[in-house]
Amino acid sequence: MNENSEIQKVLHKFILNQCSPSETDAVIAYYRENKLTTAFPTVEDIQALVTQTPQMDAATANILFSKILKDGKEMENTASTSPKIPYRKHLAIAASIAILLGVGWMYQTRLKDQNNKAIIASSDQITLQLANGDVQIISGNTSKVTDSEGNVVANHNGNKITYDTQTALEKLVYNTIKIPYGKRFELQLSDGTRVHLNSGTTLRYPVRFIAGENRQVFLDGEAFFDVTKDKKHPFIVNADNLNVRVLGTHFNVSSYPEDPSTDVVLVEGSVGLYQKNEVFDAAKNTVLKPGFKGSFTKIGGVIDTKAVVTSVYTSWMEGRLTFRNMSFKDISKKLERHYNVTITNHNNKLDNEKFYASFDDVPIEKVLSYFNEIHGLNYTFKNDQILIK
The missing domain is CATH 3.55.50.30 (Phage tail protein beta-alpha-beta fold)
Incomplete structure (x- = not known):
């Protein structure tokens, strides 16, 4: 097995504990053939192979290797009876697997603690959670975004992910992207809608919108939406207890958990504001005009509107x-x-x-x-x- 994009993909799946049995065998075989002929693999060896692997500190590495060496001595008698793989290679294979699983465990433990805000705030990595709970790191210049089955559903290029309009899905499947403090990001959804995400923001959205269903996304933080027009499929942003309903327009929504209100600023078109447990009624609910801000108080559920200079609320994108x-x-x-x-x-x-x-x-x-x-x-x-x- 050559050190190419395919082995990179398999190695990345291995540290996330996503490999099938055959893929696990391939990883072990790769290390037998390429890395274990003369010496033990080092942490640096593995990090060089998997560019998206989080850094392992020296103290953790030393503990892992100490345990491997101790366990290796107990393997010596058994390993010496094997004509195909000498003791040194047994030990090296154990070391490589332990390192990969060790990194993967710390990696997943950190990423799957979804409710710990301090962890999100201190991280400098953008993360993408798939429908099955698996988490991918969004880093580097270009990459493919895959679903839980390994199918490519989007392309990542620099500071933007673009979803495939041809993804064959018959039911709603959601991805969740998290933007850490200090960073901004952009998405292009499967209908062509562009979403600019501010720092400290989480957005849950369908991999592909389904015909006959509303185009609904769920926002925690701040985002600017440039919505593709589609009169048959209203676009709805759920921000805590507020729904923002549009057919195609430009607007900004700010709904951080620590803020007392959710603010919607309309740049172009029109948007309807109503509570999430209501059915939208243009005659009864609040409808914003361009150049206005609607503020929904989280305690009390009151919506106030006023004229504003919209650039004040959208300058964060630059x-x-x-x-x-x-x-x-x-x-x-x-x-x-x-x-x-x-x-x-x-x-x-x-x-x-x-x-x-x-x-x-x-x-x-x-x-x-x-x-x-x-x-x-x-x-x-x-x-x-x-x-x-």
Whole structure:
């Protein structure tokens, strides 16, 4: 077996514990033939073969190898009776399998803890969860996105995933993408709808929309939607307890769990706002016009609307930060998401002060310098931790 894209794919499946028995045999055979003729495989060997493998720290590697060496001594008598695979190769095969399974276990344990926000916030990897719970890392410049059966359903190129419009599916199958703090990403769904995802955002969406069904997605965070028009299939964004219904338009939805309201800003077209347990009725429910923002309070379920400058709410797509009459407490939340930092503020008076400011795509030091100049902000910044005194 050559070291090509096929073995790369099998090795990646192996560390995720997704290999069939025959694929597992192929991995073992590969190491017998290519890696185990003279010495033990190292952690670096395996990481070189699987570019998407998370880093294993030295202490963990040493523990694994110590255990393998100890177990290997107990294998010596048995291994010495084997004419085909000498003791040294038995031990090396055990080492390679233990390393792969060890990395895979830590990898899956970290990724499948879906409810631990701290883990998501501290990670710098975009993850894609398939319908069966398997998780793929979205990294590198180009790659194929596969389903749980290994079929290609989308293409990943740089900072964007484009889903195949020809995927043959007869029922709804969902993927869930998670964008960590400090990153942004773009999706093109199977109907051509483009979705810009802000940092700290999770979106659950169908791999392919089904004829006769609404085009519904589920948002936790912030996204800008450029929806492909389809009068027969309304596009619905579910954001917590609010549904946003459109036929084809441009709009921004912000619904972070820690925010008191879900905000919908309409750039073009029209959108209907209604609670998720309701059936949409244009005569009764709130319908936004372009240039308006609808705010749905999470406690009370009240929808208020007002005219706004839409660019204030969409500038994040270009990496810009725009604050208009915003409290420092809310600004801090946006800075944490945008820069993947933690801000601890001991200046209680500062929390409720309102600011007007705009920043291009600049380092956070520039933003902190601005607040220092206009407010004399007393702070320390170390290891992504900002302490305001």
